[in-house]
Amino acid sequence: MKILLDTCVWGGTLTELADRGYDVVWSGNWSEDPGDDEIIAQAYNQGRILVTLDKDFGELAIVRGTPHCGIIRLVNLAAKQQATVCLEILSLYAEELHSGAIVTASPGRVRIRTPES
Numbered sequence: 001m002k003i004l005l006d007t008c009v010w011g012g013t014l015t016e017l018a019d020r021g022y023d024v025v026w027s028g029n030w031s032e033d034p035g036d037d038e039i040i041a042q043a044y045n046q047g048r049i050l051v052t053l054d055k056d057f058g059e060l061a062i063v064r065g066t067p068h069c070g071i072i073r074l075v076n077l078a079a080k081q082q083a084t085v086c087l088e089i090l091s092l093y094a095e096e097l098h099s100g101a102i103v104t105a106s107p108g109r110v111r112i113r114t115p116e117s
Helices: 014-021 036-045 056-062 079-094 094-098
Strands: 002-005 022-027 051-052 071-074 102-106 109-113
Touching: 002 014, 002 036, 014 022, 014 079, 036 051, 036 056, 056 071, 056 102, 071 079, 079 094, 079 102
Parallel strands: 002 022, 002 051, 051 071, 071 102
Antiparallel strands: 102 109
C-alpha cells in the first residue's frame, strides 16, 4: 500500500510505516512545501493514500471535488500516537480508503466518509 504523509505528520511515522512494509513518502523531506493542491495531486497521481492533520484536504476533496486515493485525517493525537493510529486505520479500513473514503481518527473515535456520502 502506498502512503503520502503530509508535512504536518510526525516524521517518525515515516519510519514506523516503512518498517511495516508500506511504500511511504513524507512531504517533510521535500525541498519546499508545494501547497495543499499539489500535495493532494501528487498523492492521487502516485496512487497514494494521503495522511494529514489538516482539514483543508477534506474540503478540497468534498467541496471542490479534487480526486484522491483516500485520506486519513488525524485529530488531537500526540505525535508518537500518529503511526500507531495510522497502522490501525490502514489495517481496518483499507478497502474503504481504496474506494476514496476520508477517515478521520481522533482519540476514541473514527469517522468514515465514503465517496457516496
